[in-house]
Amino acid sequence: MQIYMKISSVSFDLFSSVMGITGLGLAWRIASVTYAIPAWPGETLIATGLLTFFVLILCQLLRLVRWHSPLRDEWRSRSRRNFFCAATISGFLLSSGVLPYSLKAACLLWIAAMGAQLFFLVCTFRRWVIDELEVHEISPVWLIPMVGNASPSFAGLALGFPGISKMMLFSAILCWALFMPLILWRIVFVRPSTPFTAMPGLAIMVSAPAVICVALSTLYGGMTEAALFMAWTALFFAVILLSLWRRMVPPFTRGWWGFTFPSTALASALIRVDSAQPSLLNHLLALGAITFASAIVCFVTLTAVVRLFSEPVNRRLA
Secondary structure, X not given: OHHHHHHHOOOHHHHXXXXXXXXXXXXXXXXXXXXXXXXXXXXXXXXXXXXXHHHHHHHHHHHHHOOHHHHHHHHHOOOHHHHXXXXXXXXHHHHHHHOOOOHHHHHHHHHHHHHHHHHHXXXXXXXXXXXXXXHHHOOHHXXXXXXXXXXXXXXXXXXXXXXXXXXXXXXXXXXXXXXXXXXXXXXXXXXXXOOHHHHHHHHHHHHHHHHHHHHHHHHOOOOOHXXXXXXXXXXXXXXXXXXXXXXXXXXXXXXXXXXXXXXXXXXXXXHHHHHHOOOHHHHHHHHHHHHHHHXXXXXXXXXXXXXXXXXXXXXXXX
């Protein structure tokens, strides 16, 4: 029974841990190039993210074969279905992570993630069109598929897929521009308000423009005006959410992983801004962002590990 509960509780939202750990590794990698600091922290984090990714994939395969009922319920849930794209984003991040070591492995991860992303994206949009959604169901987690559309650009150009990378990125920008006003309208004007336990999900409003910024700078080989717009937009939302930290931080749950990737994506974007346009302000912002992201990822990881080995299964699932 305990094994059943453990495996059945490994839902797709836990891939946000891979996103956070790997995203921090990639941020440290670009920081090591920009600021001439040691590269081993970033490479160690990427290796940790890769190991975590394969463990979670194995758990999903076991759920599919042996305990498929919780997986089916997760897929049918309007809100939780969005987190399936967390696995594809993890795949794109890891593809970029392993690219310096193995072109074939990076290409395999990228192609697998692209196939899954397109499948999840089509299914998600179909359900949005077919289902009779309520206004209060609009949520920042709707941005996860948009982040997934921008992520192929991280390694797509180096792997020889510039066309589909641009296509996915442009669709991400379009969807972000369309959905972001709806999400802000729902948060500000619609009741009931966002539940306290779901507040970490608001951090996705930071990661979406930050990822688009990194994707644009990667595809176009520099910090364009559009990329700068996205970087400052991500920073704007980060400042707003930091000012609401008392409302943003519920008691620790697995939802806290939602804080990790947005902070690392913002750090990656601001480091690229500092590299392209060096100044004291940009330098302080970049160093502050990667320090903050490192602290968030380390704290959430350590707390999650301690809870994993110290609390009963039934409490862990809360």
